Amino acid sequence: MRIEAERWVNARHEILEKLGEGGMGVVYKARDKQLDRLVALKFLAANLEESRQAHDRSIDEARAIAALNHPNVATIYEISESAGAPVLILEYLPGGTLRSRIAPGRLSVEEIVEYGLQIAEGLAHAHAHGIIHGDVKPENVLFTADGTLKITDFGLARFEDARTVAVDRTIAGTLKYMAPECLDEWPADCETDVFSAGVVLEEMAAAAAVPETFRELVARATARNRAQRFQSMEELAAALRRLEPTKNRGCETPTILVVEDDDILRGVLETGLADEGYRVLIAGNGRDAIRLAAEEAPHLVLLDVTLPGLNGFDVCRELRHQGFNAPIMMVTGKTQEVDRVVGLEIGADDYLTKPFGQRELVARVRVHLRRAYDMDASRRFFHAAQR
Numbered sequence: 294m295r296i297e298a299e300r301w302v303n304a305r306h307e308i309l310e311k312l313g314e315g316g317m318g319v320v321y322k323a324r325d326k327q328l329d330r331l332v333a334l335k336f337l338a339a340n341l342e343e344s345r346q347a348h349d350r351s352i353d354e355a356r357a358i359a360a361l362n363h364p365n366v367a368t369i370y371e372i373s374e375s376a377g378a379p380v381l382i383l384e385y386l387p388g389g390t391l392r393s394r395i396a397p398g399r400l401s402v403e404e405i406v407e408y409g410l411q412i413a414e415g416l417a418h419a420h421a422h423g424i425i426h427g428d429v430k431p432e433n434v435l436f437t438a439d440g441t442l443k444i445t446d447f448g449l450a451r452f453e454d455a456r457t458v459a460v461d462r463t464i465a466g467t468l469k470y471m472a473p474e475c476l477d478e479w480p481a482d483c484e485t486d487v488f489s490a491g492v493v494l495e496e497m498a499a500a501a502a503v504p505e506t507f508r509e510l511v512a513r514a515t516a517r518n519r520a521q522r523f524q525s526m527e528e529l530a531a532a533l534r535r536l537e538p539t540k541n542r543g544c545e546t547p548t549i550l551v552v553e554d555d556d557i558l559r560g561v562l563e564t565g566l567a568d569e570g571y572r573v574l575i576a577g578n579g580r581d582a583i584r585l586a587a588e589e590a591p592h593l594v595l596l597d598v599t600l601p602g603l604n605g606f607d608v609c610r611e612l613r614h615q616g617f618n619a620p621i622m623m624v625t626g627k628t629q630e631v632d633r634v635v636g637l638e639i640g641a642d643d644y645l646t647k648p649f650g651q652r653e654l655v656a657r658v659r660v661h662l663r664r665a666y667d668m669d670a671s672r673r674f675f676h677a678a679q680r
Contacts, residue, residue, distance in 0.1 A: 306334060306382075322385060328638070331385040336375060352379055358447050360422050364643050364660050365415030367435065367445035370634060386443055388436025395431055395497055402507070405497045406536050407663065408434075411442040412490055413530035414656055419444075420483045420526050421653070427481045429489035430470045431496065441664055473517050487523050491515035507536060530656075547662050548572040550591040552582040552608065553624070554600050562595065565651050566658070579603030579611075586617055593661055598625035598636070606639060613640035620661035 306323040312333060313320050321334045358369040358381075368384040391408065394400065400408075412434060416426060426433075426447060433446040472488035475481065491514025498507065510532050516522040523529045549571050553559040556577075563573045574589055576582040579600050586594060594612070598605035609621055623636045626647040636644045642661055645654065 306332070308334070320383075325382075330638070331387070332370065333383040333385045335381040335383060358383075360424065361419055362644055362646065363415055363418040364441060364657060364664075365411045365443055366418060367443040368637065383445070384443070386435035386445065387438050388440060390432050391434035391436075391442070391493070391497075392431035395499075400497055400501060402498075402501055402503055405494070405501060405503065406507070406533055408442055408497065409490070409494045410530060410533040410537065410663075411660065412444060412493065413526050413533055414660055415442075415444045416486055416490060417526035417530055417656070418653075420486070425481045425483065426486050426489075428467055428470070429486055429493060430467050431493055434493070439664075472519075474519065483525055484519055484522055487514055487526055487529055490526070490529060504536070510536065546570065546572045547593065548574060548589060548591040549658065550574045550576065550582065550585055550589070550594045552576045552579070552594065552600065552605070553597045554578060555597075562654075565654065566595075569655055569658075571658075577601075579605070579608040582608050583611055583615075586612055587615065590619070592619055592665055593658060594619065594621045595658075596621055596623050596641075598623055598627065606635060609636065609641050610639050620665050622657065622661065 305327055306325055309322045309324060309331075311319065312322050318335050321336075323332055323334045324330070325332050352372070358367065359372075367386060370382045370384070373380045373382065412429070416429065419426060424447070426444065428446065429444070433444065435443055435445050437443060470489040470492045472479070472485040475485055479485070491511055494507075494514065495511045498511070510529075513521065513532075514523055514529055523532070549566055551559060551562045551566070551573060553562060553575075554577050559575055559577065563575055566573050574585050574591060576585050579602055582594070582596065582600075583603075585591070594617075596605045596608060600608070603611070605623055605625070609623065612621065620642040621640065622643040622645055623641045624645045624647065643657060645657065
């Protein structure tokens, strides 16, 4: 397998090290020499390369991930083939797995709730697009360098219309995290992912002094009776939000800069975000956006790609060049994957495609604001410790 990988990647990718291997494939850390970035390459396992079902399953994995665009879901850049077997070029996540962070007394209640909420929000986004993960566990939750949690390895992902094939006709998933109905050949669905997420929450909190309300939440998520379980990942996320510690976040109202040249859409965004309690600044062009970012230091920028004069990509580059490090969410009506990749490459944190609903927008804004707060708090703690 190693020989086949090296033969394929010499032209563009340089393999650096092997990251792991499982039943469905082997993953390497590599460098994309053309774009000068680290990536993860996932090759179909050698013993499955001749299986049409395995080939189709890996294609489904690529489609499942590529259909998603959320800060808590790992990004797939492209799919290729090596000797007829699929190769996935994935976002490289250097922060390690959630498994590596689970140890007695290591996670605080705040971290447990925060990680659980990020998992729930990422899976809620997948479910909203008709995609079930099917193998939610700590090994399939990784972190970026700055600590953002991302769900990965949709190798058992399936579409709700059952287009994903099964391999070897065996039960797919990890037994410890599987909902009991799956053992009776119940098809994986949103509620089976809820059960798996609940087991992960329980595992994170095994030795922590969590409140009784958290234990009740876990009990409901992992209820053997489906009727007693959370009926959607959105319900689980909402329950976790009610447990979120305030951490003094209410002391300052988050400011969001909306950069949009369409008067009607700009007004809709301004009203919707203001109704959520945010302070909203507006700009109709790139120059005003750069000026307001420098003067007001917003906590988040919602940036349209298509603008008069400087486009959104230019504005994003200039903001990052000036040292602006708050989250930037790019918004566009373009659906080409290359535009999304370019946006992420130049420093955007997220890429939202029109049309989108108020619910999706607010959920993703909250994810980025929480991350920005945690990063800022960590920087303040570090600087205080140095004094």
